[in-house]
Amino acid sequence: MCRHRCELNLAKAATDAAIPFVLSGLSTILMEQVREAAPDFWYQGYIPGDRDVIRPLMQRLQANGVDVLVVTIDTPLGANRENNQRNGFTIPFKFSKGLLWDGICHPRWSMDVFARTLLSDRRIPRFCNVLADTRGFRITEEPQGGFRYGRDKLDWSHLAWMREMWRGRIVLKGVAHPADAQRAESMGLDGVIVSNHGGRQLDGAQASLDALPAVVAAVSRQFPVLIDGGFRRGTDILKAIALGARMVFLGRSVLYGATVAGEAGVARVIDILSTEIDRNLGLLGCCDVNNLDNGYVVHKPVI
Numbered sequence: 001m002c003r004h005r006c007e008l009n010l011a012k013a014a015t016d017a018a019i020p021f022v023l024s025g026l027s028t029i030l031m032e033q034v035r036e037a038a039p040d041f042w043y044q045g046y047i048p049g050d051r052d053v054i055r056p057l058m059q060r061l062q063a064n065g066v067d068v069l070v071v072t073i074d075t076p077l078g079a080n081r082e083n084n085q086r087n088g089f090t091i092p093f094k095f096s097k098g099l100l101w102d103g104i105c106h107p108r109w110s111m112d113v114f115a116r117t118l119l120s121d122r123r124i125p126r127f128c129n130v131l132a133d134t135r136g137f138r139i140t141e142e143p144q145g146g147f148r149y150g151r152d153k154l155d156w157s158h159l160a161w162m163r164e165m166w167r168g169r170i171v172l173k174g175v176a177h178p179a180d181a182q183r184a185e186s187m188g189l190d191g192v193i194v195s196n197h198g199g200r201q202l203d204g205a206q207a208s209l210d211a212l213p214a215v216v217a218a219v220s221r222q223f224p225v226l227i228d229g230g231f232r233r234g235t236d237i238l239k240a241i242a243l244g245a246r247m248v249f250l251g252r253s254v255l256y257g258a259t260v261a262g263e264a265g266v267a268r269v270i271d272i273l274s275t276e277i278d279r280n281l282g283l284l285g286c287c288d289v290n291n292l293d294n295g296y297v298v299h300k301p302v303i
Contacts, residue, residue, distance in 0.1 A: 002259040004116045005029055009258045011038035013266035017274075022070060022249065028125040030134060035064050044070040044173060046130065048150025049158050056132030058166055067168040070193065071159065074174030076152040079201045093139045156183065163188050171226070176211040178218030181225065191224035193249065198229060209240060213294070216244030234276025238284075242292040 003009060007029040014021035015038045022042040023034055034041055043066045047054055061069060084090070088098045103110045117125060128136035137143045163170060169190035174197060175181050181192045194212050196205040208229035216225050227240050228249035237248045250273075257265035277289070286292060 002113070002255055003262060004113055004120070006255070006258050007034055008037050009263040010254060010266055011041060013254075013263045013270060014038060015040075016267065017270045019270070020068075023129065025130045026127055027129050028127060028139070031060075031064050031066075031129050032134070039065060041066065042068040042070055043129075044072060046072050046075060046148075046151060047154055047158075049153030049155060050150045051158070051161060053131060053150065054158065054162065055165065058162070060132045060134075062167070068171060068190075069162075069166055069168060070171045070173050071162070072173045073154070074195065074197050074201055075148070076154070077148055080203075081200055091139070092142050156187070159184075159189065160187055173228075175215065176206065176208075178214045181215045181223075182218050185219045185223045191226055191246075193226045193228060194245070195228045198251070209243065212240065212243050212245060234273050234280050237273065237277055238280055238289070238292060239297055241289060242296045243294055
């Protein structure tokens with residue numbers, strides 16, 4: 001939607017900056033191709049509660065050198081997402097008069113993204129990393145059983161089985177409750193990502209940053225608590241680190257960079273945030289990011 005072969009721009013820029021790149025299962029570039037740009041990429045899956053589906057997917061991931069498997073647990077079904085409905089954006093993708101008019105009004109996108117994708121790739125994009133089958137399914141078609149088939153059946157028993165089968169690390173994404181983080185640690189998982197899925201699932205969900213301190217307090221110091229959701233400035237990242245996050249993930253900000261200028265745009269966003277982090281540490285009088293703690297954060301009451 002944003003740029004032709006955008007995943008490769010993101011992967012290359014992240015690899016050059018020596019930071020992890022997480023490939024979404026809902027991507028349209030084969031992971032086998034992404035591996036060439038980012039050999040150590042992580043994989044974020046939208047996994048159904050079906051061992052016969054999970055097993056071959058894990059085998060494909062392992063064949064591609066994936067060590068970190070991120071399991072998304074907060075999308076068992078689709079949310080309202082009224083902004084998408086107003087904009088006519090659906091999965092599967094459907095053509096409409098409104099989208100046609102949007103394309104006419106944005107000729108640069110129509111040529112650089114839409115036409116380029118169809119002409120150079122000579123096919124409609126496919127979600128080719130959701131399952132073990134590299135063919136996947138077209139973004140314009142409904143797969144057998146539905147787009148979110150089986151996600152509502154994923155439970156802790158599947159995660160326990162995956163822990164036995166997967167030789168790498170498993171991280172749960174979408175954790176907001178301390179008890180879930182505790183359970184993840186007790187069953188031998190390797191970390192959690194505190195996330196509210198960008199605030200797109202529940203209109204009353206708490207912010208990731210508000211959920212973070214209780215999750216950190218619920219697990220041991222050795223258990224990594226990561227976070228995502230709305231991080232736009234270096235100060236945002238420093239707040240999360242000060243409150244106990246081991247790592248902060250970026251989504252839309254680097255995607256905006258890729259939209260404007262491809263790999264160079266992603267690199268520019270990373271550079272801006274890195275510079276802000278360095279400068280703000282100096283302004284805080286903190287010589288090392290590892291010395292940050294909650295004493296650097298002032299909680300302002302909501303009036």
